[in-house]
Amino acid sequence: METIQxxxxxxxxxxxxxxxxxxxxxxxxxxxxxxxxxxxxxxVMHNLGYRAQPLPNITRADLDAxxxxxxxxxxxxxxxxxxxxxxxxKSEVAALGRDEVVKRYVFLTAGACGPCRFxxxxxxxxxxxxxxxxxxxxxxxxxxxxxxxxxxxGGGLEINxxxxxxxxxxxxxxxxxxxxxxxxxxxxxxxxxxxxxxxxSIEYLYDVFRRRPQEKLQGGKLKVFAWHVLTxxxxxxxxEVRKRWDTIRVDRLQVKPKVKITGEFWLQTHEGDGNYxxxxxxxxxxxxxxxxxxxxxLDYLLHSPITSEEWKGAERNRKKIALIRALEHxxxxxxxxxxxxxxxxxxxxxxxxxLKQLAKPYYHYELRGGEGHMLVGKALYAYRxxxxxMICELSPYSxxxxxxxxxxMANVLGRYPDLLYAPIEIKGDAEVHALSRCQxxxxxxxxxxxxxxxxxxxxxxxxxxxxxxxxxxYPEVQRSTYRIPHYGYAGTAANYVMHLARKMR
Amino acid sequence: xxxxxxxxxxxWSTHQFWVGFLTALGISPENIVFSSDTSxxxxxxxGKGRGTVDCCYPxxxxxxxxxELIFGQKKKIDILLSPMIYSLxxxxxxHVLDTLTCTRVMAGPENIKAGFLKERDVFxxxxxxxxxPFVSLGEPEKVPKxxxxxxxxxxxxxxxxxxRAVEAGYRALETFNQRMRQKSREILTWCARHDRPCILxxxxxxxxxxxxxxxxxxxxxxxxxxxxxxxxxxxxxDLMHWLFGEEIRAGRIKSPFDISDVWPSSYSSNTNEILWxxxxxxxxxxxxxxxxxxxxxxxxxxxxxxxxxxxxxASGTLYFKFxxxxxxxxxxxxxxxxxxxxxxxEKYSRDIIRRKLAALPPRCPLLEDAASTSESAPxxx
Numbered sequence: 001m002e003t004i005q006x007x008x009x010x011x012x013x014x015x016x017x018x019x020x021x022x023x024x025x026x027x028x029x030x031x032x033x034x035x036x037x038x039x040x041x042x043x044v045m046h047n048l049g050y051r052a053q054p055l056p057n058i059t060r061a062d063l064d065a066x067x068x069x070x071x072x073x074x075x076x077x078x079x080x081x082x083x084x085x086x087x088x089x090k091s092e093v094a095a096l097g098r099d100e101v102v103k104r105y106v107f108l109t110a111g112a113c114g115p116c117r118f119x120x121x122x123x124x125x126x127x128x129x130x131x132x133x134x135x136x137x138x139x140x141x142x143x144x145x146x147x148x149x150x151x152x153x154g155g156g157l158e159i160n161x162x163x164x165x166x167x168x169x170x171x172x173x174x175x176x177x178x179x180x181x182x183x184x185x186x187x188x189x190x191x192x193x194x195x196x197x198x199x200x201s202i203e204y205l206y207d208v209f210r211r212r213p214q215e216k217l218q219g220g221k222l223k224v225f226a227w228h229v230l231t232x233x234x235x236x237x238x239x240e241v242r243k244r245w246d247t248i249r250v251d252r253l254q255v256k257p258k259v260k261i262t263g264e265f266w267l268q269t270h271e272g273d274g275n276y277x278x279x280x281x282x283x284x285x286x287x288x289x290x291x292x293x294x295x296x297x298l299d300y301l302l303h304s305p306i307t308s309e310e311w312k313g314a315e316r317n318r319k320k321i322a323l324i325r326a327l328e329h330x331x332x333x334x335x336x337x338x339x340x341x342x343x344x345x346x347x348x349x350x351x352x353x354x355l356k357q358l359a360k361p362y363y364h365y366e367l368r369g370g371e372g373h374m375l376v377g378k379a380l381y382a383y384r385x386x387x388x389x390m391i392c393e394l395s396p397y398s399x400x401x402x403x404x405x406x407x408x409m410a411n412v413l414g415r416y417p418d419l420l421y422a423p424i425e426i427k428g429d430a431e432v433h434a435l436s437r438c439q440x441x442x443x444x445x446x447x448x449x450x451x452x453x454x455x456x457x458x459x460x461x462x463x464x465x466x467x468x469x470x471x472x473x474y475p476e477v478q479r480s481t482y483r484i485p486h487y488g489y490a491g492t493a494a495n496y497v498m499h500l501a502r503k504m505r
Numbered sequence: 506x507x508x509x510x511x512x513x514x515x516x517w518s519t520h521q522f523w524v525g526f527l528t529a530l531g532i533s534p535e536n537i538v539f540s541s542d543t544s545x546x547x548x549x550x551x552g553k554g555r556g557t558v559d560c561c562y563p564x565x566x567x568x569x570x571x572x573e574l575i576f577g578q579k580k581k582i583d584i585l586l587s588p589m590i591y592s593l594x595x596x597x598x599x600h601v602l603d604t605l606t607c608t609r610v611m612a613g614p615e616n617i618k619a620g621f622l623k624e625r626d627v628f629x630x631x632x633x634x635x636x637x638p639f640v641s642l643g644e645p646e647k648v649p650k651x652x653x654x655x656x657x658x659x660x661x662x663x664x665x666x667x668x669r670a671v672e673a674g675y676r677a678l679e680t681f682n683q684r685m686r687q688k689s690r691e692i693l694t695w696c697a698r699h700d701r702p703c704i705l706x707x708x709x710x711x712x713x714x715x716x717x718x719x720x721x722x723x724x725x726x727x728x729x730x731x732x733x734x735x736x737x738x739x740x741x742x743d744l745m746h747w748l749f750g751e752e753i754r755a756g757r758i759k760s761p762f763d764i765s766d767v768w769p770s771s772y773s774s775n776t777n778e779i780l781w782x783x784x785x786x787x788x789x790x791x792x793x794x795x796x797x798x799x800x801x802x803x804x805x806x807x808x809x810x811x812x813x814x815x816x817x818x819a820s821g822t823l824y825f826k827f828x829x830x831x832x833x834x835x836x837x838x839x840x841x842x843x844x845x846x847x848x849x850x851e852k853y854s855r856d857i858i859r860r861k862l863a864a865l866p867p868r869c870p871l872l873e874d875a876a877s878t879s880e881s882a883p884x885x886x
Contacts (some may be wrong), residue, residue: 006864007787007819007820007821007860009766009784009787010787010815011766011767012765012766012767012769071808072807072810073803111770115606115608115772117804117808119770120770120808122769123809124808127811363612367591367608367611368591369608369612400804403609403616404560404613407557407558407615408557408619410620411618411623414619414623
């Protein structure tokens with residue numbers, strides 16, 4: 001063994017500063033959401049004078065790259081996202097050279113989640129940087145629960161209200177549009193229309209965020225906040241977007257099971273190889289997917305502190321609770337404004353208190369990590385309110401919080417044996433196994449959707465032919481933006497029948 | 506009234522709190538029943554068919570512990586107490602961002618109880634009240650309220666009684682921890698006096714369970730090496746000052762318990778302590794070897810593998826990891842690895858001790874201890 005003469009104790013990675021002067025030349029890399037969310041976030045960053053660029057969408061090759069460079073046993077979101085950064089940096093090093101890459105880019109990622117190892121993702125990133133010989137590459141963490149975190153080391157990035165509110169508003173806009181996308185595409189008459197309009201809509205909104213009026217971002221925090229809440233700037237833009245969606249014709253008489261996606265944050269949000277492209281796959285298999293809005297997660301983060309404040313019980317804490325509740329109302333107000341701008345088509349946010357109460361007998365609401373009690377709560381919410389035929393929970397292999405809620409779901413299923421629940425474990429490289437498991441439960445969901453449809457026809461006395469004739473006379477009911485109310489069925493086709501029956505009366 | 510407590514997860518580091526708490530409420534010690542050490546037989550006999558999900562063994566084996574307390578007692582228990590421990594009263598509290606437990610550890614009871622409720626209520630059928638208080642042991646001010654809320658109906662408790670019992674619980678835990686740290690100090694003193702190496706175990710508290718840690722450290726102890734567990738490493742001011750004083754003066758860290766220099770995301774209690782233990786091992790001369798235990802699929806350990814090894818090896822201290830520990834004891838491979846470790850410890854310890862001593866201030870408080878105590882054989886802590 002080599003004799004060590006001097007002891008240089010190990011120290012963790014510390015990024016060198018990213019200075020304000022570097023803003024014009026340094027590009028902030030980010031990722032982890034969908035291309036829609038990321039494009040709008042890019043608009044926010046450009047609006048504030050940052051150079052910003054989302055990483056390329058995740059591919060299977062990222063899994064391989066991640067596995068090579070980080071400790072064994074990581075969950076697949078960590079491996080994928082680390083590999084994604086690795087592959088991007090490798091390609092840039094090949095094109096520009098190592099020193100230029102280190103100078104030209106910084107990476108911004110979410111951190112600070114508490115008990116789950118999500119808050120330790122950055123350890124994997126730094127390990128990968130070591131492996132690439134890029135330890136002097138700069139990586140910064142963005143806490144999820146603070147709107148005003150001040151400047152990062154060096155002042156190059158300032159996490160203030162104009163940035164944070166911009167990011168949240170961008171996420172909410174991408175969320176409501178994503179709802180629209182997923183309720184339209186399965187029924188589109190001309191294949192590819194939804195994707196085309198979605199791309200156009202996102203580009204339009206990118207520009208809206210990029211052109212956020214600078215004068216409204218100056219001044220006191222309250223003024224900046226009030227403008228974001230009350231302005232028509234974003235709702236007008238969404239109304240403009242809605243007009244584009246008006247042009248898409250849909251056929252809602254196609255009977256499709258509704259599948260609600262829940263699960264670990266990254267996996268459920270992601271659209272791509274990272275989760276076997278399961279949302280698209282479900283659509284190909286004949287389902288309508290209810291995507292998980294990031295807005296629910298933000299609502300959870302907002303609501304959670306209420307419990308800890310309640311414990312303290314003092315007057316000061318009661319005031320804090322009142323403030324949080326007021327913020328919750330404002331948050332829902334903003335989300336609902338965005339929904340209304342899109343004709344109330346996107347789904348409403350579930351009430352956090354209801355999710356908590358639904359999950360209570362099975363999973364304590366103070367158990368943090370991952371989505372906590374929400375996985376149980378969301379499944380029961382969808383079941384009780386007949387929002388979906390089936391729940392597909394996407395869980396990374398070895399995910400710590402998710403495995404616990406999946407286990408707790410055994411108790412739920414004991415009480416509600418007809419709740420269709422498909423917990424899908426995702427490793428990144430076992431696609432056939434995961435999808436075939438999902439398919440088995442989807443078969444039953446399809447049967448239920450068909451039974452609902454037939455029930456609706458029987459109840460109303462309508463026939464498909466009669467509905468077709470009505471559609472010919474009133475083509476507006478076939479617009480993607482035509483709202484079908486909920487009549488107690490989970491499926492779109494059954495609710496459509498009920499709705500038209502009322503109209504035809 | 507008999508209370509059964511599954512001896513799992515963080516009960517391994519908080520059992521004295523629960524004994525102190527229940528005893529203060531008038532439950533006699535013989536009526537506080539802990540389940541046995543984990544074993545494959547225990548799971549086969551009492552837990553089989555109760556699992557609801559595949560996960561790490563320290564959580565999965567809980568079904569066997571629950572089952573043993575329900576079905577395997579000659580004298581029936583009345584209450585099965587399985588706390589959901591959210592945070593821990595770590596000695597690092599105040600120096601780190603938080604002292605939370607692993608998400609699986611805190612939620613384990615919700616998962617395991619499902620296996621006993623999914624078809625029918627097994628607890629009720631056996632006349633047992635299942636109680637699973639959510640408890641933030643790391644925040645003592647919250648604990649009386651949390652335990653009162655969860656136990657008031659089951660144990661007919663008043664708030665005042667709960668407050669007193671919680672205080673008694675913390676006192677019992679502190680007394681036990683201090684005694685264990687004192688034992689560890691005696692071992693270190695013996696090592697210092699005789700210039701002999703010892704081995705530090707870096708692991709989670711439940712690795713003390715022979716069915717989870719597989720008694721690997723005992724095999725090494727049988728070769729004559731004293732064993733210390735990081736959880737009970739002495740934290741006396743003089744020793745801490747000797748090990749970390751120069752780094753505090755240089756501004757690298759704020760206190761001996763500051764781990765921000767090696768682990769910025771210091772939220773998880775057991776993880777924080779493992780990282781701190783690695784720092785101690787890298788500095789303390791007589792710890793010439795670290796053995797790291799980790800259970801299969803441990804998500805909390807996973808990001809720490811490389812940092813921990815780098816921290817320890819930076820000073821030339823030997824580092825051996827036993828990873829992916831599961832239900833089965835791999836006796837053959839443990840034997841071979843133990844022989845390897847013994848070979849290296851015997852060969853290099855002298856040099857490691859010398860080198861690490863040279864990097865520390867001259868006056869070692871342990872050697873001052875040694876001057877004032879009589880010679881005695883070391884014990885495992």
